[in-house]
Amino acid sequence: MSTPINIEIFNALEEIKGKTTQNKELTEQEMQVLFLAALLEEDA
Amino acid sequence: MSQNQEKKSHTICIVQTTRIGDAIQTLMAARELKRQHPTVKLIFVGRKSFCEPLSHNFKDIFDKFYLFDRREFFYSKTVKKPDLADVRNNLKDFFSQFEEDEIDVCINLSFSKTSGYLTSLIPCRHRLGLWRDKLSNLMVLDQWSQYVYSNVMRGTNCPFNLVDIYRFILGAKSEYLLPHKPKKPEKNIVVHPFASNAKKCWTPNKWVELIYQILKDNPEYKVTIMGSGADTENADQITSSIVLAKYTQRIDNVVGTTSIREIQDTISRASLFLGHDSMGGHLAAFEGVKTITLSLGSVRPHETTPYGDKNINITPKVKCFPCNLTDKCQLLPCHGDISYQLVNYVVNASLAGVDVNEKVLRENVPECHLGSANIYVSSLCASGICLDTVIKSETSVEDTFKVLYNIIWSYIFESKELNLPFPKLNENTYQHLVNYRKGIESLFELNTFGEKFSTYILQDAQLEKPPIERIKENSDKLQEIDTLSFQLGGIYQLICPIIDYFHVKKAFLKGHSILEISQNAILCYREENHISSILHELIDSTLKENKDVKPKSETTEAVNN
Structure with missing residues (x-):
C-alpha cells in the first residue's frame, strides 16, 4: 500500500532519472532521495 | 582540534x-x-x-x-x-x-x-x-x-577469509595478532544449533543426537545452547527431547534469555564453540575461542570460517554446495552429508587437544562418515588465514584452484610471496588441471587480441584526423572479445575469477579521452595475460609435483563443471 512519502520519493526519482540521462550532476538532496529509495527497496 | x-x-x-x-x-x-x-x-x-x-x-x-x-x-x-x-x-x-x-x-x-x-x-x-x-x-x-x-x-572461488579482505581494504599490514585464548577455559561447550535460514542449519533432531553423544563422551563438560528469541521453539524441541532426559543438569538453555554481551562473556570462558555459520562463531573468534563450524546451504567456508588458528570447518561434499541464497531446495541433500558421528569425533578430539589430521581421522572415523564430508582446518599464513583440507588426497579441483588463486592474488595485490605446499592431486583433479591449461591458453589468446585491437585504437586516436569508423570497428571487436571471454568462462568455470575481475577493472578504466582509456586498456589486457601465465605455470608445477597420480591416458576434452 502506497504512503504519501513513498509517492513523493517515487516522483522525485522520476525527475532524477531525467537528470542522469542528460549527464547532469545531482545535488546532495537528490542523492538523499536515491538513498531513501534504496532503503525503501529493502523493505519491499 | x-x-x-x-x-x-x-x-x-x-x-x-x-x-x-x-x-x-x-x-x-x-x-x-x-x-x-x-x-x-x-x-x-x-x-x-x-x-x-x-x-x-x-x-x-x-x-x-x-x-x-x-x-x-x-x-x-x-x-x-x-x-x-x-x-x-x-x-x-x-x-x-x-x-x-x-x-x-x-x-x-x-x-x-x-x-x-x-x-x-x-x-x-x-x-x-x-x-x-x-x-x-x-x-x-x-x-x-x-x-x-x-x-x-x-x-x-574466493580463497580469502572476509576478515582478511576487510583488513586489506583498510590497509592493515599482512601480519595479524590473534587474540589470546582463555588460559583456563571452563568445561563448557557453547552450541549454536541455529542459523538465519533453514538451508544453513540441521534439524533439532539431528542436534539432539549430537549433543547426546558429546555429553556422553565428555562427562566433565556441560553444553550451553545459545540463540535468539526466534529460536526458542527449536531450542525447546532439543532440550525437551527424551533422548537428553538424563543430561538435563548439564544442558543450559539460554536461548532468547541473554543479551549478546552476556553470551559473549559466556563464550569467552568456554572451551569450544560449536555451531553453524552464525554470529556466535565470529564472537568466539573475537574472543580467541576455538570453533567447529558446520557449513551448509549457501555458506562459503573459506570466506566465513571464524577467524582463528586451528578452527575447524566441516562441509558437505555434495556438488550443489554451496548453493545461492535464492535457490529453492526442498530435499536439502547437503544436510545428510555431515554425520553427527563425524562431528562428535572432531569435538572429542578438539577437547582432548588431539590434532585433527588425516591419519587420526582415517584411524578413528569410519569411511561411511568420512567419505561424504570435507574437513578444513584454518591456519595463520603470510596472507592471513588459510583454510586447508585435512584429507589431502580428496582435495577437490575447486579447492586446488583456491590454493593457486591465494598465491596469485596475494602476490598481485599485496606483493606477498606465499610459501604454500603444492596441492595434492588425485587422478580426477589431475585430469581437470590438464584440461584447464587449454582454457587458460585460450584466454591468453583472446587477451592478446584485446591488446592488439586496443593498440590499433590508440594509434588511430593519435592521428591528426582519427578514423572514427575504424576506431568504432575495433571497439566492436573488443566487445566481441569480452563476449568470447565470458563464453570461455562458462566452459572453464574456474578461470572465471580472472575473467570477472578484469571485466570489472576494464569497466572502471581511468582516462578522460580515447587515448588515455586505450592506454589503460592495453595495460589491463597485459596484466590479465600476466596473471593467466602465472596460473598456467602454477598448474604446470602442480602437475609435475603430482606426476605419480597421472592418469594412464590423458584426455584433452574441455571440462563441463
Missing part, C-alpha cells in the same frame, strides 16, 4: 550495514588496524539493529560510532505521516554528526545499494569500496574492492 601546522592523525570512517556476523568480522579487521596504527581515528557507521548489541566492543576500537535505524528516518515526532521535507530533516540531523569529524577516507565494506549511497553522502576526502559519484554511477575503484565486487559477490 589544533589550528596550527602540527601533523594530525588521519580519520577513517568504516561503513558496514550488513548483518551482525559481518559487523563482527569488520570489528576484528578494525581492531587489527587500530593495533597497527594506534593514532588513527576510526569511526563506524552501521545499523542499530545489528550493531547496538555489539556496542560494548566498539569502545576500544572506534573513537566514534553512528548507528542508524531506517525506520527512524521515516518517522516524525510532530506529525503522524511525515512528508519528504520531514524525512530530509531527519537525514540532515544524521549527516550533520559527521561535519566536525573531518574524515580522510570513508570505506564501504558492505557492497550493497543502500550502503553505496550512504557512503556517497558522508562528507570525506576520499572513498573506497562501493560508492556512487555525482551522476549516480556505481564506483568501485580500488583493487581489493574490485576483487570483492567481481569474485565475492558472484562466484564461490
Whole structure:
C-alpha cells in the first residue's frame, strides 16, 4: 500500500532519472532521495 | 582540534550495514588496524539493529560510532505521516554528526545499494569500496574492492577469509595478532544449533543426537545452547527431547534469555564453540575461542570460517554446495552429508587437544562418515588465514584452484610471496588441471587480441584526423572479445575469477579521452595475460609435483563443471 512519502520519493526519482540521462550532476538532496529509495527497496 | 601546522592523525570512517556476523568480522579487521596504527581515528557507521548489541566492543576500537535505524528516518515526532521535507530533516540531523569529524577516507565494506549511497553522502576526502559519484554511477575503484565486487559477490572461488579482505581494504599490514585464548577455559561447550535460514542449519533432531553423544563422551563438560528469541521453539524441541532426559543438569538453555554481551562473556570462558555459520562463531573468534563450524546451504567456508588458528570447518561434499541464497531446495541433500558421528569425533578430539589430521581421522572415523564430508582446518599464513583440507588426497579441483588463486592474488595485490605446499592431486583433479591449461591458453589468446585491437585504437586516436569508423570497428571487436571471454568462462568455470575481475577493472578504466582509456586498456589486457601465465605455470608445477597420480591416458576434452 502506497504512503504519501513513498509517492513523493517515487516522483522525485522520476525527475532524477531525467537528470542522469542528460549527464547532469545531482545535488546532495537528490542523492538523499536515491538513498531513501534504496532503503525503501529493502523493505519491499 | 589544533589550528596550527602540527601533523594530525588521519580519520577513517568504516561503513558496514550488513548483518551482525559481518559487523563482527569488520570489528576484528578494525581492531587489527587500530593495533597497527594506534593514532588513527576510526569511526563506524552501521545499523542499530545489528550493531547496538555489539556496542560494548566498539569502545576500544572506534573513537566514534553512528548507528542508524531506517525506520527512524521515516518517522516524525510532530506529525503522524511525515512528508519528504520531514524525512530530509531527519537525514540532515544524521549527516550533520559527521561535519566536525573531518574524515580522510570513508570505506564501504558492505557492497550493497543502500550502503553505496550512504557512503556517497558522508562528507570525506576520499572513498573506497562501493560508492556512487555525482551522476549516480556505481564506483568501485580500488583493487581489493574490485576483487570483492567481481569474485565475492558472484562466484564461490574466493580463497580469502572476509576478515582478511576487510583488513586489506583498510590497509592493515599482512601480519595479524590473534587474540589470546582463555588460559583456563571452563568445561563448557557453547552450541549454536541455529542459523538465519533453514538451508544453513540441521534439524533439532539431528542436534539432539549430537549433543547426546558429546555429553556422553565428555562427562566433565556441560553444553550451553545459545540463540535468539526466534529460536526458542527449536531450542525447546532439543532440550525437551527424551533422548537428553538424563543430561538435563548439564544442558543450559539460554536461548532468547541473554543479551549478546552476556553470551559473549559466556563464550569467552568456554572451551569450544560449536555451531553453524552464525554470529556466535565470529564472537568466539573475537574472543580467541576455538570453533567447529558446520557449513551448509549457501555458506562459503573459506570466506566465513571464524577467524582463528586451528578452527575447524566441516562441509558437505555434495556438488550443489554451496548453493545461492535464492535457490529453492526442498530435499536439502547437503544436510545428510555431515554425520553427527563425524562431528562428535572432531569435538572429542578438539577437547582432548588431539590434532585433527588425516591419519587420526582415517584411524578413528569410519569411511561411511568420512567419505561424504570435507574437513578444513584454518591456519595463520603470510596472507592471513588459510583454510586447508585435512584429507589431502580428496582435495577437490575447486579447492586446488583456491590454493593457486591465494598465491596469485596475494602476490598481485599485496606483493606477498606465499610459501604454500603444492596441492595434492588425485587422478580426477589431475585430469581437470590438464584440461584447464587449454582454457587458460585460450584466454591468453583472446587477451592478446584485446591488446592488439586496443593498440590499433590508440594509434588511430593519435592521428591528426582519427578514423572514427575504424576506431568504432575495433571497439566492436573488443566487445566481441569480452563476449568470447565470458563464453570461455562458462566452459572453464574456474578461470572465471580472472575473467570477472578484469571485466570489472576494464569497466572502471581511468582516462578522460580515447587515448588515455586505450592506454589503460592495453595495460589491463597485459596484466590479465600476466596473471593467466602465472596460473598456467602454477598448474604446470602442480602437475609435475603430482606426476605419480597421472592418469594412464590423458584426455584433452574441455571440462563441463
